[in-house]
Amino acid sequence: MSGFVDAQIRKAGEKRGFAVMRLLTHWEEIVGGDTARMARPLDVGYGREGFGATLTVLCNGSNAPLVQQLLPQIREKVNACYGYSAISRVRVTQTAPVGFSEGQLAFAAKPKEPTAPPPQVVAASKELASDVESDGLRQALERLGQNVMARTKNT
Known part of the structure; x- marks a missing residue:
């Protein structure tokens, strides 16, 4: 391109x-x-x-x-x-080469807003991590599963 x-x-x-x-x-x-x-x-x-x-x-x-x-x-x-x-x-x-309202430009790129994973991805990650007894570890594994599954579905 x-x-x-x-x-x-x-x-x-x-x-x-x-x-x-x-x-x-x-x-x-x-x-x-x-x-x-x-x-x-x-x-x-x-x-x-x-x-x-x-x-x-x-x-x-x-x-x-x-x-x-x-x-x-x-x-x-x-x-x-x-x-x-x-x-x-x-x-x-300290001024832009355009009008005053257009000259108020942002200097840094806006950060991407996080998007919620689809419900089927959340359900699948909860099911995969359901056997883990530790709450903290289970939640971390669920988040990891959601991130991995959402990324593989987008690519």
Whole structure:
């Protein structure tokens, strides 16, 4: 699937200055989890005055001082991703390039909500663990059975 959309994603990214799409798609791996939760890349601008580009990162207001302190490390890690010193400056912005309501974006992925196993899976796991005398062990085995059976039915 990625082979089909790779050209379109690269074309869209290059319009925003991201010649290396890995910067967008692997941001957390490049700068680290803590930094990625505080800031994310917006665009790469190439100015007329000298060499190197400017990377603009978005962060919320409370994290801006922390991100400002991390700018040298962010620049080093991003340049390592590019393979050469492509980024000469990193700029922090606290607003999104869209309207105010759209700019209130979440920085972290929402955790998946746990789903209840089907009733037949619960019944089967209780039946399999019914011979165990210890309540704690029996409940743990029931949960394990439910997780295993629900996973095998989904795949």
